[in-house]
Amino acid sequence: MDRSAISTAMQDYLKAIWDLTRSGEAAPTSAIAERLEVSAASVSGMLKRLAALELVVHEPYQGTRLTVTGRRLALEMIRHHRLIELYLAEALGVPWDRVHEEAERLEHVISEDLERRMAAHLGDPHFDPHGAPIPRMDGEIPSMPGSRTLIEAEAGAPLRVTQVDDDPELLRYLDGHGIGLGTPLEVVTREPFGGPLVVRLGRGECRLGPEAAHRIRVAPHEPQESES
Amino acid sequence: MDRSAISTAMQDYLKAIWDLTRSGEAAPTSAIAERLEVSAASVSGMLKRLAALELVVHEPYQGTRLTVTGRRLALEMIRHHRLIELYLAEALGVPWDRVHEEAERLEHVISEDLERRMAAHLGDPHFDPHGAPIPRMDGEIPSMPGSRTLIEAEAGAPLRVTQVDDDPELLRYLDGHGIGLGTPLEVVTREPFGGPLVVRLGRGECRLGPEAAHRIRVAPHEPQESES
DNA sequence: GACGATATTTAGGCACGGCGAATTTCAGAA
């Protein structure tokens, strides 16, 4: 079973299911429908087709998981997507708020040969322009130790941005505040009840709503050595 | 009318019609069918749809031509295709016998922004890796003065290869004989009645069948200055 | 004016992916 045997719509379903099952929970039909902006009826129909191809295990009324094959195909598409994003940003200077849309179309049509050439050109990178890990060809996913959302971060410690959501609107907002991947910052105060979060950026300060803070991940700026 | 309004199949029909009408003659339905490997009935059906969109003028039983809009779209795809071929060859080292296939899929999905970035990266090139002209954004097509097929070339004059057909099998064959774009050569003898053509390549000689000679274009190696 | 080549129309097939409405199932509250 290889990717040319399934439609791009199916590939998109697999990607969505992979993402929704990251927590370990089976993906609810309604969540898939919301993600892909289609009706629940459409999702049920597609899940039946994917199950017939043995790409997912669909437990009626209980949710859906990927099979080994389904996971392999999902990761192949995600790998394509993130490699393309990074390639476009690095090699062609496409701004980080536009790479996602372009990659969404390209990911379905590049050959494995081209994928390898892009990866080699970039030095087999581990993270895309938004800090998301690029799955390796063997299915392993690089990790970023100590990474958590800005919401979860403690105040007063030196942090750096490790990952941001790829929503173009958020990315442009962050651009406007001088926040990018690797930007050092520190949580100053956290207002309760959904109030804003104040962060120090260089010599300035900046207030971020909880919506944004949820979609930014950070890690300690001076990572402590840990004995293995 | 922009390209997102028409399917990739329609885009392929427009490309084929553009190529078949280069001579000035309207494209016969059967020629389109042969080119795209579909039945004549399919072509008639598609031509009706393209005519309804005012992309072609279809004179029943007389052949088909592109409208101004149809030509614009056809050239846009051809421009994409050839730019992508060159980009893949130059930036990623894809061998010239594989760029066509990859470009055939990519040409339908790249954005205009990406097209411009690739062109800029390559220095706004005029010819693709097979020597085919890359249409400019304004619709002009770069020309290669003095270019003709190897079949038409006179014996004894210094020539250089300016263009080759993009058939992968031919390209690999030429690779095997050390013939590439720009390769200097000279016609030694031409056998009549479909016999082979003998060319001098550097210090060696090589026999080419008429099939190959038809698909290779050459120009004088030392172009004479002509007063304008 | 008849023939062969070419083209078109007709009628239909099939894959795909989607939807609304009706129905079923589940899980938690009463």
Next chain:
DNA sequence: TTCTGAAATTCGCCGTGCCTAAATATCGTC
């Protein structure tokens, strides 16, 4: 336990897109 609302599924259907074979029509030529 029974009810009930949310979630999921099934059912019937639609529309697009592209294709085909067979029947029909047209063209150019002898």
